[in-house]
Amino acid sequence: MRKLSLILFAMMSLTGCRQNDSVTDASTPFEMKSAAAEYITASSLPVTTVSGSITTNTTWSGVIELDGVVTVKNGATLTIRPGTFIKGKINFNYNPNGVLVITKTGRINATGTETQPIIFTSSNLLDGNEDTTARPGDFGGVILLGDAPTNKPSTTVIEGLTGADYQYGGTNAGQNAGILKYVRIEFAGYDLLGPNSGNEINGLSLGGVGHGTTLDHIQVSYSLDDSFEFFGGTVNATNLISFGAQDDNYDFEYGYKGTISCALALADYNSGHSYSQGGSSPDSNGIELDNDGTGSSAFPFTQPILKNFTIIGAKSPLKSGLYENGVHVRRNGKLSLENTVITGYPIGILLETISGASVNLADYSFTNVQSHGFTFATASKIGASSSALNIPGITASTANPAHLWGMAQPFFNESFAWNVSPRNCGDFKGNWTKYDFSIVE
Template sequence: MKLSFTKVASALVLALTVIVTGCNDDGPNGPDSNPLSVESINPTAGQPGDEVTITGTGFANNADDNSVTFAGDVTASISSVSATELVVTVPQGATTGPITVSVDGESATTSEFAISSEPQPEIPEPYASFPGTKIAADETWSNDTTLVGPHFVLPGVTLTVEAGVEVTFEYHNGNDDKVGAIYTLASDDQNFSEPRETAKLVAEGTADQPIVFTSDRKQINSWGGIIMTGRASNNIPGGQGTVEGIEQDIFYGADADGNFNDSDDSGSLEYVRIEYAGYSINAGSELQSLTLYSIGSETNINHVNLFGSSDDGIELFGGTVDIKYLVVYGADDDSFDYDQGWSGKGQFWLAVQRDGADQGFENDGCADEADCDQGSGPGSPNISNATVIAPKNTASGKDNMGLKLREGLQGAYRNIIVSNFVGNPFYLDGENNANDDTYENYDSGDLVLENFVLQNNGPWASSDESRYSAVYEYTSSDKPADLFNNPSNYDYSLPSGSAYLSGGQAPSDSWFDDVSFRGAVGESGTQWDWVNEGIWVKWPI
């Protein structure tokens, strides 16, 4: 059969046209747009009537030019549209399967969307916009797990971690949105369909099966730690503050009506170790191992070990929570830091400083010294039986102190051992600052200091040595080995026969254990040698 040149040429032109058309990478919005693709869906399960966000590229900017079909061959209505995001409503009749997005003759398919028989957890704004993972229904972690990025326990939800579980966060590589952390969020009576109580973290280990929160990197600054927010009182002007170290606004303190709840309950931490934490987005906005914002008195915190932090060991912003049996090792900044009117109780606190760290205690009474009469008023903690010990490294250039008390602080500190600090064993600000009442609070009895033991610290400021002579006594030796049982092996119990097994007096409050020894740890080998119980406390190898 003979083919004419004209017919052959026409066939070649047609074939080339098909090839060019089939290979065209232009997206549905024109030659400069991205090709159609689907990257993710959120949530991945739901019921008819729920909203689903589809992210990707190449969507049409006009809702009518997009078609979204669920399994079951039913079409969804589109409520919001952009070139990279579609918000659709799950249609009646939808079944479990992928979702298909069609634009201008092209199609892209999502991963499976499950039609669930149970209602999906409610995640309203502002929480839906938070980065990372939102824990919107009660969960229990029974096995070791590795996590990425921040995890937010929403109001009304309880996260339970069982004894012996290790929770590991992947290193963030400097990406703020990937910094691992667990946030428990304060109560909310505004944004959910019904009022929600404060979220709870219940992590109750044992001495031999502690719960460990850690990082795969095993270095400080590797994740953001545990951050708990509540509704207990503080003295912030207006009563409500926002959490540091995260770009999103997470509120704590007074509720929308300006009310506090001093008996707020954020759960329980017991025989828990938090290690290699701390992160700073910028100066003055840091995360530490454990951060407590307006946490209430119904929260249970005891036997907690904070090992290595790029900021403070623990920091409290207001609140009424009580803490017993607390060990901080190797914080970069302060070991025990609190501000904004924390007025809880503490007993049996041990801090071992690292080279270059700041204060053992850095405690501020007021968020704003000029406006400190509202809310809970000046901070008034009641601390008994603490030991703070430093390496006394003058080469670091840090004139660190055992206790630095300031900004109108009130309260009581009893039975404290301070050892090896370069600077003052303790210092009360306000002698030369008319706006700070801390110095005068000691004279008036609003700030009580009793039964201190001081060993090998730096020189006093001005006349403080004589001013506080009734507060303290010096040890007979400058060597920590003569004060503690075996400090070279991190044993800070008191040896049998120590003069400091007596001379202390616990506060007249039933919450406190009625012991007579001074410092955090009692006689070696007794029930008061609590740090050496089990394996829950970690020390450097």
């Protein structure tokens, strides 16, 4: 157990910390500890457990425990104050360990700050016991839904859940699901039907979310599935970080059309790694993109505009074998990629066709892209065969060790200090981020 003296020290270091805020009390200001005291301080605070549906305006602060799936609907707005911790109650038999869903009829206002981010995390980091360990799947995940366009029926239910409350899609491109700003989501992920069912909850899932929504400074770390998955919609986002994802860092499908500016995908060799069905080959990508699961011509086509992405795999070919591709576009997906670097994957950029057709470069736009891959920097895949492909707008490298593309030391697990400068566009090492999840500080 954690030494009492550590807790007492952390508690004395607080200034004006409120420990008894009601989850619906929005009348008084809220102050939380400094970022340096995060988990050790929060483990000493009282916990409010929440379950079921939220149908009236509600405010959270302090430490919140989600019991099962918590659903915000019927016009309600959930406000989460800066410095709030949200953890999942551990359940069994494939019941989720806390999932927060903002439905089409709900809204969220989760506006943290650089020094007081809002943190969704593992209960094992907040239990006051230094012998327990946080693992992917300890927290279910965060889901935002809206009625913006997708290429699926508007009765489609978000992956990982069942029921009419969890439908998404429509015709309202400007839909506003609210705000997520300075938010960390850690150790999330959930599989509805069991391992590798293909029906999982991600760190942050966005279904039919419109461009009236604000997504800014969001970090997803050690997700059991994808860090970020966009199921259609038109939402834009800035300053995103995916760290140590078990599956894909960024996944787009079902007609997503939006712009994401300034994003990092950072591999951790020590995280879990996903494999294709049967466990025969790695299945983790920096970016994965499909029009839909069958490669149909359903409209609108999935075609994100991605700007200033930094996608970091492994320094050596041996470690890169834990992953698949830096960018994998397949199943009739389209892509615009600007000012982006990719390094440390077996294949940097892979364009995969359907029905044996040749790659149509008119479906893509690459501007000022630098791509490294140990096997191919840029390639096409027709059927089961991949081969090198020259793509305009891309500077290519197959160097060993992996190309740095002007960055100081971008590989997280190497002996020298990790540093992606000068590509630190989103303050990737700022006070709001965290890459060391030790609970003793």
